[in-house]
Amino acid sequence: MTVKQRRKGLDKELWLEQRQRGRRKGHWYNCCIFGGISGLCILALLLALNLVLVLATFIWSSDIDTYLQNWGRPGSGTEGLAWYPTDFTRDVLPIPCHSHNDYWRRVPLFSALRAGCISVEPDVWLFDNELYIGHNTASLQRNRTFQSLYVNPLVEILEQQNPQTDFYNGTGHGVFDVDPGQTLTLLIDVKTGGAETWPWVLKQLEPLRERGWLTFVQEGERHIRPVTVVGTGNTPFDVLTANSIYRDAFFDAPLETMWESRLASTDWPPGTVPPSSDPLDSEPDPDDTPLNSSTSGNKDLGQGLSGTTPESEFTPLNSYYASVSWGASVGRIWRGRLSPKQMRIIRGQIRGAHRRGLKVRYWDLPAWPLGLRNHIWDVLIREGVDILNVDDLRSASKMAW
Template identity: 40%
Template structure:
């Protein structure tokens, strides 16, 4: 029923007061409880007016849109939290030209992450490089004269180590190290650069995990590395020192250590030493050359790795205990005294909060690369060993 103020003139005063009071109560109730209605008094008093109809036409869709956007935002954040591996890193092209614009890693900042089982990614190798990972892992199987890639014989990919990794790496390095012009003087030869434009001296570690028959895989790998070797792209041991190059090749799994150690004057493939089984003389210091007397040293090994659950143990109360932290520190200290870089695999992956906590503790304690399946999550971390993380341990 429509109410108009002129109607009050034809009724007694006490009835007019009651009528106005009742009408105000109705208006208060409508204003308080009507979420979709306009709060203007005129729109409430005259719901059939043009203004009221206009407000309803605008306000209801607006609130509905805000509600839908809110639901979608919450759903997307829940998806990222629960299933981070299903979202690949997206790089947007930069409009600013640069001398490094033709690099596939232009604008990428290298981070100490290790792309675990990299061949499972939508774009093997390149996804890890675009995320800034300085280490990638590939499982291999010998097959005739080729080295196949896959976690098991039943899941090998169509590509090979050559086609999926070695050929793309060689092409990128050739492009990055191409002289500015054909007339470039030989005396002004360029210094060797790697894969990352933001840090051209950063070496990429290619961890080759030999799943079986390491003795058969070894000669195939050594032969396929010849183009890198001839162009000086490989980190190598020259008989006295380790000379770092754009690519550092490390073998793991069933890799034949005895074949790697045969050549005592030159090596460009290094071993992944067992982190939880290192032995070294107690008197060795970080800068002591006696570390070369150990079975695993920089002349033959690059990484020292271990399964986190085996070496450290499972986490109770979602944190590292004092005993576990002491074990972690002793293993990191032992590897660093020998000149090796530390890596743990099998770290917690879910829930994300626990995963990030373990990552940050490892970085704070000096672990050199973080094993990860979630490239997107890795790029969101601050990998500097800040002291503010100490309260977590």
């Protein structure tokens, strides 16, 4: 074999080897490309499946109002506005939420109970010796009364929760089957003159009173029962507390007057400054200091002020809630988060109310944007607020915030 032929053979072998190497490179390149595309397709399929499942939960999830979709229809047995479904709260978990403007619900009282709210709020107006329910006078109707929407349904609910049988003969079970010891707060917002309206409120509560279902104070001791009545709005503190022997209604005290430093109740020698490691518990700004109550007990001054004086004391024996408007007390929120000053106000007010044995409630909370609302709910619960004032029962009941 000549040198030329041998060189040609080597060149051919080298060419074949390079060709084979190129094929191997192309094979790995194709595997990477097609493998990546296949992986992305599988990921997209999984994401689409997840999206479908999420949408399905919204479509097929049971709305709290679907249980009551036939409310008030002829033949449904609810025409009298005093109907209670069997085992209505059997699977309902009570949650610390207050159904604000409860009468706006498609089914007042029952929608809130179905969501698990432990507090409801009817607005009452006195006309012609009758208490009507509504947000303003334009919304009042002759058949929507305090008794038809709240008192009578509560009587029927509690009668079913406390049946007289060979096995049970008590009156202590509340409206929730899961937690029969949980009291339901009936926060009555008096819209007309407090001194004239409040006696009618007490009178119309008699069906609950005579059955032993109202929380009461007697001989300096509070006894919790299935329903706790709290007066707010124009409810006069002086009229409410006039009976010092027996009371079965409580006041919605002014939270804005209760700000306290974390160290306010600690005993320190006079003239010394106690140490504090929390900057939010530093000396309050002038805007944080408690406000004075009304100087006149005869005027209808609204929540927490009607019938009070600067000397009024709020205790668990005369009050239940301590409430304040969020906007008037905490103020507007900027940049989606509470400022250190706002946190100081909240903590001081919660501290002062709890030291007095009262439950804290902020009303007029921001409802939008939803992210901001959820952030406020989360902060208030973490800081120790006892009851959330809500309009969106679905979101509150899911507690997904």
